[in-house]
Amino acid sequence: MTIKGFNKLKKELKKLKIFKRPQIINAISEARKLGDLKENAEYHAAREEQSFCESRIRCIEVKLSQAQVINIKKILYRNLVIFGSTITVLQICTDNVFTYTIVGDDEANFKKKSISIYSPLARGLIGKKRGDKVEIQTPSGLIKYIIIKIEYI
Structure with a gap:
């Protein structure tokens, strides 16, 4: 991996952890307040987004930990x-x-x-x-x- 690619992944990881993750947690919290979770589309959408976000975070962390950065x-x-x-x-x-x-x-x-x-x-x-x-x-x-x-x- 090039230095540029490594830094790009680090930047994306930081964005996901610092900004995206808290937004999703807040969306889930707000959706829970709307009532019955079985028929709550906002809740299910937020949970699906959370799953995608966490999966992407894990994927980036693995890539960064195994990366061979070439200058x-x-x-x-x-x-x-x-x-x-x-x-x-x-x-x-x-x-x-x-x-x-x-x-x-x-x-x-x-x-x-x-x-x-x-x-x-x-x-x-x-x-x-x-x-x-x-x-x-x-x-x-x-x-x-x-x-x-x-x-x-």
């Missing part, structure tokens, strides 16, 4: 594509240029240009150098890329 700036593998590096590639068949950061599964977000280390593209890029041609097998066929730039940010 890309301290790694000596320069000029190679590695976990955490940001890569700019040229798709040969379309002449389109794409920039991606290789991150862990929890951090991957294609809309934010972060791809999972386990994605076919990342697996094909790992260990390559600037200027290398890479062929990636995708469901739509073989796609060829040239690595234009590798950054460690």
Whole structure:
């Protein structure tokens, strides 16, 4: 996991524990005051939200406790594509240029240009150098890329 991903999870955990959890407890308390709990939709909705929140808290705590945080700036593998590096590639068949950061599964977000280390593209890029041609097998066929730039940010 990158430092950025680790800090994002810590921030979410803090938000859930300090803000969300007390809001839910308050909602359950208010719903109890409305009467019969068997037919109280507000109560059941608040309990369901509490269950989701507690589950998410446990999940984040486990991830944080087992995380191996990698500081890309301290790694000596320069000029190679590695976990955490940001890569700019040229798709040969379309002449389109794409920039991606290789991150862990929890951090991957294609809309934010972060791809999972386990994605076919990342697996094909790992260990390559600037200027290398890479062929990636995708469901739509073989796609060829040239690595234009590798950054460690």
